[in-house]
Amino acid sequence: xxxxxxxxxxxxxxxxxxxxxxxxxxxxxxxxxxxxxxxxxxxxxxxxxxxxxxxxxxxxxxxxxxxxxxxxxxxxxxxxxxxxxxxxxxxxxxxxxxxxxxxxxxxxxxxxxxxx
Numbered sequence: 001x002x003x004x005x006x007x008x009x010x011x012x013x014x015x016x017x018x019x020x021x022x023x024x025x026x027x028x029x030x031x032x033x034x035x036x037x038x039x040x041x042x043x044x045x046x047x048x049x050x051x052x053x054x055x056x057x058x059x060x061x062x063x064x065x066x067x068x069x070x071x072x073x074x075x076x077x078x079x080x081x082x083x084x085x086x087x088x089x090x091x092x093x094x095x096x097x098x099x100x101x102x103x104x105x106x107x108x109x110x111x112x113x114x115x116x
Contacts, residue, residue, distance in 0.1 A: 001025050002032040002058065003076065004050040008099070012045070012076075015103055021110075029058025036062065043072040043114035045097065048079065048088060056091045063092035072113035076101075 001016075003009045004027050013023045024039070026032040028050045035041075044062070048055040055075060062068045075088040075096040088096055095109045 001045045002027075002029065002050070002055060003045075003047045004028055005047070008047070008076075008101075012101060012106075015101070015106070019107070029053030029055060029061065032058050033061055036068065041071065043074060043110070045074050045076055045110075046093065048075050048077040048084075055093075056087060059088070059091040059093050074109055074113055 001009065001012060001023055003012065003025065009025050013025065016023050024035060024041075026035050030053045032044065032046070033053075036044075046055040046059060053061075055077075059073050059075075062071065062073060072095075073093045075085075075093040076099060077084060077088070077096060078099040080096070080098045085096055094113045097106045097109050
């Protein structure tokens with residue numbers, strides 16, 4: 001999970017872990033890129049608006065690497081206008097989870113894009 005907001009990190013991580021998922025946290029796009037160098041992940045939940053490197057830029061940088069061509073990146077955003085969602089898709093993100101997080105829809109999106 002790539003998320004700069006501590007409360008959002010705690011809430012989402014707790015929900016995911018209670019449902020059997022293993023979660024690592026990166027605070028911005030730079031940390032996400034570093035984490036991907038260290039470990040293999042089944043998917044990335046990516047906040048779109050973050051300082052230093054936002055989720056859009058991070059998704060572009062991730063997808064530039066051939067080994068991550070098929071890595072699912074799921075946008076997490078409060079901005080759910082069609083233009084925002086198209087921007088996420090254009091940056092290589094596969095799906096999106098709207099904020100505030102709705103647990104059922106979050107797991108539907110994860111199940112669609114990530115083999116768990």
